[in-house]
Amino acid sequence: MAAPLTLLLLVAVTVRAALYRSSLADLISERVEVVSPLTAWKRVVEGLALLDLGVSPYSGDVFHETPLIIYLFHFLVDYAEITFMLADVITAVALYLSVKDYNKQVFRKQKYALEADRYPLDCLELIRSPKEMQYIPLKVAMFYLLNPFTILSCVAKSTCGLNNAVIALFVLSTIKGNSRTHSSPAEGNSIYPLTLCAAALLYLLQRQYIPVNLRRFSFWWFVAQYAFMYLGSLFVIVGLSFFLLGSWDFLPSVYGFILSVPDLTPNIGLFWYFFAEMFEHFRLFFLCVFQINVFFYTVPLSIKLKEHPVFLIFMQLAVISIFKSYPTVGDIALYMAFLPVWSHLHRFLRNIFLVSCVLLACSALFPVLWHLWIYAGSANSNFYYAITLLFNVAQILLVSDYFYAFLRREHHLSHGLYLKRKDGSEATLVLK
């Protein structure tokens, strides 16, 4: 397994290095679909230049990265390209290892369930074999590294790549069950990965064989331990950020910026045009609604998917990428990397052709309509906004389709694959 992975890494690094040397690198780093005010490399350089001038980078409104990025790039600004390529490689390797471990556990659970005769007889074709699961980790790494979205994000030197690396390491440490290296992923440019802690908690509970029962002491004791460790690491990181510049200026500049969305630069998300056209009276209300929208799926999804925490992580990442305030294509690439893990669901997916066509068409239309609006002046902002809407609807359909397929497979595994109605004829399943 190491050889194909190494070959894949080499190919990925070569592609990125070739693009760095070409003239496309400057073009890509200006694209609003790839960089946002939170993740743009130009702003990181501007923040470092402000620091050199003796002005705090947070005194203006141009720099919105955490001080840890200043720490990192103060020394590495000349090796930025290597840093971002390394971040992509780390993400791919972390995802590879975590999916490999997860597959082992899935197979082990399946084996126990088969021995305990828990599956109905006619759903044996739904059972997965080790042979089919063998290439999944490599496919996951490939889906991440060779995804055009990831390549664009890396060539633009968007700090989204670094965030993805941190989240991938978080997933890896969760799946390995190693609580010691488990740390808060919220130090990236985002507060949204806070929702991943619920999924991680459920996974660790499952691994320790602690049942999710609100009446048992062992459950609450584990939750308390986990919360303590999570909050502790969060405070350590915030404290480190404080000590760089000796002030709390970064909190409103980074987290306040993410929550209050003052910058309306167009991107592929839903927030910018909505708040550009918002009536001033309702601005705060809708801001709260949209921000709560990202967080409040955590509890219902956790309750429904408490037996399947890794799928929960996938759902959470997807919800965050679609509904966050400044999404970029790098965020999408991260949750799309998980799709090969659910490749066994393909027989239950209903809309996959439509969704992939729409996603491809929208990805092609984004730069065209941007050019028409900003440079040619023959279209206006509505065109770009329409493609944004379509792109997000397609992503929502994709995610809900996979969710449907997953739940349906679970239903079949407990009730049998070929279902019959009372009179013996073939039945159809609906959601009621």
Next chain:
Amino acid sequence: GCPKDDFQEELVIRPLHSGDIYASFQFRTLWETDFMRGNKVSHYRLFPKSLGQVISKFSVRELHISFTQGYWRTMQWGQPFLPSPPGAELWVWFQDSVTDVDGTWKELTNVLSGIFCASLNFIDSTNTVQPSASFKPLGIGNVTDHRFLRYATLPREIVCTENLTPWKKLLPCGSKAGLAVLLKSEKLFHSSFHSQAVHIRPVCQDWQCKTTSWELRQTLNVVFDLHTPGQGKLEWSLFKMFSRTLTEACPLASSSKIYIDITDDPQGEQFEVSPATHLLSQAMVLGDRRTFSVYDLTQQITFGTVRSLNLLIRWKSRDMLRPLLHAERYVAGYGLQTGEIHTLMYNNHPYRSFPVLLLDSVPWYLRLYIHTLTVTSKGKDNKPSYIHYQPSKDRVRPHLLEMLVQLPPNSVTEVTVQFERALLKWTEYTPDPNHGFYVGSSVISSLVPSIVAMDTNSTREQPLFSSFFPCKEESSYFMRVYTEPLLVNLPTPDFSMPYNVICLTCTVVAVGYGSLYNLLTRSFQIEEPSPGLAKRIANIIRKMRGVPPL
């Protein structure tokens, strides 16, 4: 007795080499009083009451306000006596007894807006800066803490008769007597450049500076275009310029003079002035010693037998001139996403280099990237020795960039900086958003080396036009140059769409919510086909009869 006050008026007419003519009016009122003490001043004679009340109520130490229409073309016209940027410019030094400078500034701009009938109420924190070096006080006083200084420009402000009328009302004689009768708006606004300003500052009474008095200068600069229809080709007269002639001086003025600049033509070879006068005067202004023919309006003999004075200047030939310091500015780039501001500063001195302070106040919606700042002179990098940069905060304050650049002799220095254009909320656009947004002029302040020795004795009896800027040393004089304002287009959203956008975006969010809600709350069940309508009705009847259903 009541404090002494004094009023002087003068008009300087300078024929320019391009054939245009530059007329500069200055009306100065000196009043030996103290607005700052507790005793309320109630008896106003020559000093306008509205401005006196403004000074005492807002604890103003210095106030400079100008309204300008048009842009001063330095290359063709030389240097103005009193430079001003297009639009409205207001800078004020407050006394150090003021505790809330920002609040006082806001009230002051609103009151001035009423006095001058101009929309100065658009001055707020998003276009106000506190320059640290470029605007030192022009009057006496030792407060140099730039917390008490506020500077704002409104490059979009238009000047018209509505602004001239209240300005004229502030003069002691109004527009009824003296030089102010020439200020007729139909001619004044039919010009290439028109600027009216009010400057208030404390000055020393005499050389020892034992007492101070308040000086109010009202200045009006106008350049009449050679090619405006109706103007003679190479002949100018007061009647042609202002459609009036002078009949008397203002009775309240202690001095009322007209100066015609004849330095370029001392022998009378290039143009001639009539009626001729024997009074000559010399003054040091803008680094040059210039000679003037003087007409004293307080003398009856100036008006001659016809009891009216119509000065006539007739040309004979032309020449070119080069100012020592001059600047240009423009926006480069294409599209509505990014751009670049280029500022060019020309030093035309053959062998001397001198430093200039460049002040740029760029609105917050053009996000400057200071790491892209480059300063090049003669193709080589020219690093500024002092940079003061205050980044902008969205919707709170603009960018402030001040730097000290050394201009090499006989060279062009180019300062470039890249910016990104922001998308604003739909309510933040003006009613004509495709006109573009204005960026105020850059200010270049500098001590330019002087060819002749300047006069540092500021309280000596001098014409008003040469005594505006204080002169501290003999070898150089203070000059301030304003560049062009910029007009920048920003990307606009569709203004007819707020309701539609809210509906559509909420629909997409609801699609997400709906799908996830369905999958979370419902479970899979086998679908029982529902029987047709006829069968259902039959089943109901059967149930009523007590018979088993179909």
